[in-house]
Amino acid sequence: MRILFLTDGITPFVTGGMQQYASVLVKLLLNEGVIVTLVHCGERGTDNFTGHINSLFTNEQLQRLETIFIPFLNQGKWPGHYIYENKKYSNLIYQRLKERLNDFDFVYAQGFTGWAFGKNKMKPKLLVNFHGFEMYQKAPNLKVKLEHYLLRPFVKLNCLNADYVYSFGGKINDIIKALGVKDNKILYQSNGIENKWLSKPKSSSKPLRYIFIGRNERRKGIEELTQALINIKNEKKFDFEFTFIGPILPHSELRGLAHYTGEIKDQAKIHEYIQGADVLVCPSHAEGMPTVILEAMANGLAIITTDVGASSRMIEENGILLNDISPKAIKNAITTICNTPNSNLDKMKTNSLKMVKKDFIWEVIAKKMVMNLQQILT
Numbered sequence: 001m002r003i004l005f006l007t008d009g010i011t012p013f014v015t016g017g018m019q020q021y022a023s024v025l026v027k028l029l030l031n032e033g034v035i036v037t038l039v040h041c042g043e044r045g046t047d048n049f050t051g052h053i054n055s056l057f058t059n060e061q062l063q064r065l066e067t068i069f070i071p072f073l074n075q076g077k078w079p080g081h082y083i084y085e086n087k088k089y090s091n092l093i094y095q096r097l098k099e100r101l102n103d104f105d106f107v108y109a110q111g112f113t114g115w116a117f118g119k120n121k122m123k124p125k126l127l128v129n130f131h132g133f134e135m136y137q138k139a140p141n142l143k144v145k146l147e148h149y150l151l152r153p154f155v156k157l158n159c160l161n162a163d164y165v166y167s168f169g170g171k172i173n174d175i176i177k178a179l180g181v182k183d184n185k186i187l188y189q190s191n192g193i194e195n196k197w198l199s200k201p202k203s204s205s206k207p208l209r210y211i212f213i214g215r216n217e218r219r220k221g222i223e224e225l226t227q228a229l230i231n232i233k234n235e236k237k238f239d240f241e242f243t244f245i246g247p248i249l250p251h252s253e254l255r256g257l258a259h260y261t262g263e264i265k266d267q268a269k270i271h272e273y274i275q276g277a278d279v280l281v282c283p284s285h286a287e288g289m290p291t292v293i294l295e296a297m298a299n300g301l302a303i304i305t306t307d308v309g310a311s312s313r314m315i316e317e318n319g320i321l322l323n324d325i326s327p328k329a330i331k332n333a334i335t336t337i338c339n340t341p342n343s344n345l346d347k348m349k350t351n352s353l354k355m356v357k358k359d360f361i362w363e364v365i366a367k368k369m370v371m372n373l374q375q376i377l378t
Contacts, residue, residue: 132288201300
């Protein structure tokens with residue numbers, strides 16, 4: 001099987017969840033014997049960048065891998081620049097590879113990278129993955145809402161022009177169907193976790209340790225979470241500790257309850273904090289399938305998260321799924337976990353680890369993906 005794999009960069013050269021996802025998935029497809037032509041972008045020159053990117057793969061993987069660098073042309077900050085830049089980038093990819101399309105069985109496109117391919121008749125099937133479809137989820141403020149409305153018609157166009165659209169499931173599946181994509185054109189895929197993250201849960205004991213990990217952006221629900229913690233502290237009925245990991249400023253009213261580490265880039269250090277915690281809180285307004293939840297589950301943490309994106313797929317007797325992102329709902333969830341007997345909380349933690357091992361290990365995901373694509377070919 002030959003796949004033309006289109007990305008808007010891969011980790012560690014371009015940062016972001018989609019870039020990290022692409023980096024891991026390409027390696028696993030190569031391990032499954034798939035021949036991959038990887039298109040990527042970045043700030044470095046083609047020759048220098050190619051040398052660096054090849055260092056990410058084993059010699060055996062490189063035998064089945066071709067890398068192509070296409071420059072991503074930033075046009076400055078003006079209304080619609082993101083859409084224009086992505087369309088331009090997709091056109092550059094298409095012009096570079098249009099004479100070779102018959103060499104591939106599939107074109108796998110991250111985000112808008114497959115835009116130019118959807119309008120052209122070609123042999124390989126076009127597979128589009130917009131991951132979380134956040135532009136169709138609840139916006140935390142007016143600015144983001146306007147950005148979402150600007151993106152929506154172009155996301156819909158790309159999905160309808162594709163042969164297949166990937167879904168993380170949960171509410172994302174409802175979004176894709178509402179765009180007009182037929183059931184038989186939806187392929188299911190998960191975010192994943194590496195085996196190295198797996199760790200036996202620690203036994204629960206008071207005070208419980210709650211943790212939040214994320215960027216300081218409005219959609220992460222930090223404001224609602226902070227207010228919930230303030231309300232709990234004001235009642236003076238708490239027997240837990242809370243740690244914020246990320247570039248988040250300390251709140252004076254949470255002194256004595258919450259600890260702020262600031263941004264931590266060392267994954268091993270983050271792993272230590274996760275292993276020492278009991279519960280992850282992820283109160284986002286919009287998400288795809290958050291890697292941070294999978295990392296927490298892999299270390300046997302109970303989960304509190306809002307029912308957005310595909311979060312519901314990761315909650316099954318291992319935590320609380322919030323239908324409401326209000327401070328009251330978050331407060332109730334935290335206090336409910338605090339009042340849960342340690343033996344019951346330990347069962348939640350064990351369930352988290354079992355779910356990860358069954359459905360969310362990267363090697364398992366890659367095998368399912370290859371099997372699905374082989375079925376399409378036949």
